[in-house]
Amino acid sequence: MTSRLKHLLIENRVFIVFIILMSVFRSSLADWNSVPTGSMKPTIIEGDRIVINKIAYDLKLPFSNISIAKLGEPQRGDIIIFNSAVSEKRLVKRVVGVPGDRVSMRSNVLTINGQELDYTIRKNETDGTTPLSSNDLDEDLLGAKHAIRVNNRPGRAANFSNTVVPEGMYLALGDNRDNSIDSRYIGFIPRDEIIGRSRSVAMSFDYDDYYLLRTDRLFKAL
16 A cells, blocks of 8 residues: 555545445435336325335345345335346335235226225315315225325226235335336335335425425425
8 A cells, every 4th residue: 555545545534434334324224216207106206315214124234135134024005115126127116915915906996805995086285175186096005095196097007817925025016006117017026125115205306397406395204
């Protein structure tokens, strides 16, 4: 090691340690993910940066996908982030089926373990009474209530027959049901592909307005 390099390392040791610790933190504990598409509308919109809790399900060896300890299991309604080997992309979807569940869909209406889910038209968040568009619905995922969006004319993937979620796998769909590449196209999600869970937006940038910050979505709960 040259004296010049050694001097640079000594002079910047605090910064170097900070970078290392931050890298470990983002690799194993928490990170954020940019969402470029509308497949999770109306919950998540284009330009959102969502927070990823990487220890929601596993404690992993830094800079690897090796699980050191299992800390929990994905539940119905969880928004998961996973590295899809099939699509070769990092995706964000919602868990609707856990191992052992029997799931089917008919005209965008889910049935889980023989129980057809309840759907109601979403209300304006400001007054809680004014109905929104008939395309925006609240879906009661057997106790996990969340928003979804459907087209007036359901897409070709709005129906699938009864299927059982295998052990170690999850069935995940986008909230924008007729505009999402999800388990209906890429199959079940293996447990070891799941990076973590998101429950909030960190920040959001409006792609259609010079990437200006959307202040109303700062730290918004999902």
